[in-house]
Amino acid sequence: MNFSLPHIPERTTQPRNNGVTMMMDKGLSLTEAENFIQASGHLTDIVKFGFGTAYVTNNLEEKIKLYRSAGLRPYFGGTLFEAFHARGRFEDYLRLLDKYDLDLAEISDGSIILNHDEKLELIQRMAKTRTVLSEVGSKDSGILISPGRWIKMMSSELEAGSWKVIAEGREAGNVGVFRPNGTAHTMLINKIIAKVKPEDILWEAPQKNQQVWFVKLFGANVNLGNIAPNEIIPLECLRLGLRGDTFFDFLPADYALRLKQVDSDDPDDEEEA
Numbered sequence: 001m002n003f004s005l006p007h008i009p010e011r012t013t014q015p016r017n018n019g020v021t022m023m024m025d026k027g028l029s030l031t032e033a034e035n036f037i038q039a040s041g042h043l044t045d046i047v048k049f050g051f052g053t054a055y056v057t058n059n060l061e062e063k064i065k066l067y068r069s070a071g072l073r074p075y076f077g078g079t080l081f082e083a084f085h086a087r088g089r090f091e092d093y094l095r096l097l098d099k100y101d102l103d104l105a106e107i108s109d110g111s112i113i114l115n116h117d118e119k120l121e122l123i124q125r126m127a128k129t130r131t132v133l134s135e136v137g138s139k140d141s142g143i144l145i146s147p148g149r150w151i152k153m154m155s156s157e158l159e160a161g162s163w164k165v166i167a168e169g170r171e172a173g174n175v176g177v178f179r180p181n182g183t184a185h186t187m188l189i190n191k192i193i194a195k196v197k198p199e200d201i202l203w204e205a206p207q208k209n210q211q212v213w214f215v216k217l218f219g220a221n222v223n224l225g226n227i228a229p230n231e232i233i234p235l236e237c238l239r240l241g242l243r244g245d246t247f248f249d250f251l252p253a254d255y256a257l258r259l260k261q262v263d264s265d266d267p268d269d270e271e272e273a
């Protein structure tokens with residue numbers, strides 16, 4: 001940090017196990033990735049090459065090396081795993097991860113139907129050599145999963161060896177743990193966190209209001225993902241109470257109350273009212 005300020009919530013330090021920020025790279029150029037690292041690399045933990053972008057992106061190998069040399073852990077989006085699996089090419093997918101020397105891998109079934117026992121076996125197998133992120137939730141807003149099923153899937157995937165389970169939200173933040181209008185499925189999330197430790201979950205939360213909602217619920221060190229490159233610094237400000245939306249959440253209670261009282265005691269307010 002550039003200077004000192006009291007009453008700023010303590011952030012976990014890198015390499016992080018909790019308080020993780022995942023940036024979604026949808027095709028940054030090498031230069032853009034360099035610029036990103038310069039501006040926001042110190043606030044980012046893992047980088048997802050969104051959906052199938054790794055297949056078509058230029059200079060993929062260099063970009064992976066670039067992120068890695070900056071201390072970030074890059075990985076391929078779950079959709080790419082699903083594209084290989086759907087074509088019966090899981091072994092090729094493993095070879096691909098070896099080729100690019102990726103130590104982080106996602107296993108998801110947001111687009112495909114994957115028998116859950118098979119998914120658990122794939123997680124178990126992958127976890128022998130890599131850190132696994134597995135995702136729960138469908139990309140199809142028409143497929144509803146009961147809270148009990150979310151909990152069962154998340155718990156068993158963690159038991160099978162996933163480092164974290166990702167709660168589906170998509171790039172738009174309008175499915176999975178969110179309603180089509182982007183608001184959180186509060187009851188579902190409350191049921192999930194009653195059984196699954198929040199630090200074991202990485203919430204896809206691309207929209208600002210969703211990030212605010214999670215920071216207010218879990219504090220500065222909530223794991224958040226699908227963050228756009230230019231939203232990493234604003235997110236860190238939300239985490240630290242340095243943006244209006246979470247400004248009062250991290251101030252000492254008496255101080256925050258005093259500030260609010262001063263505001264409500266303002267006679268001008270009454271005149272206007």
Ligand SMILES: O=C(O)[C@H](CS(=O)(=O)O)OP(=O)(O)O
Pocket residue numbers: 048049050051052076077078079080106108110135139168169170171172204226
């Ligand atoms: O990156 C992916 O493969 C997708 C993209 S999106 O989040 O559905 O827009 O995400 P994932 O949730 O990792 O499968």
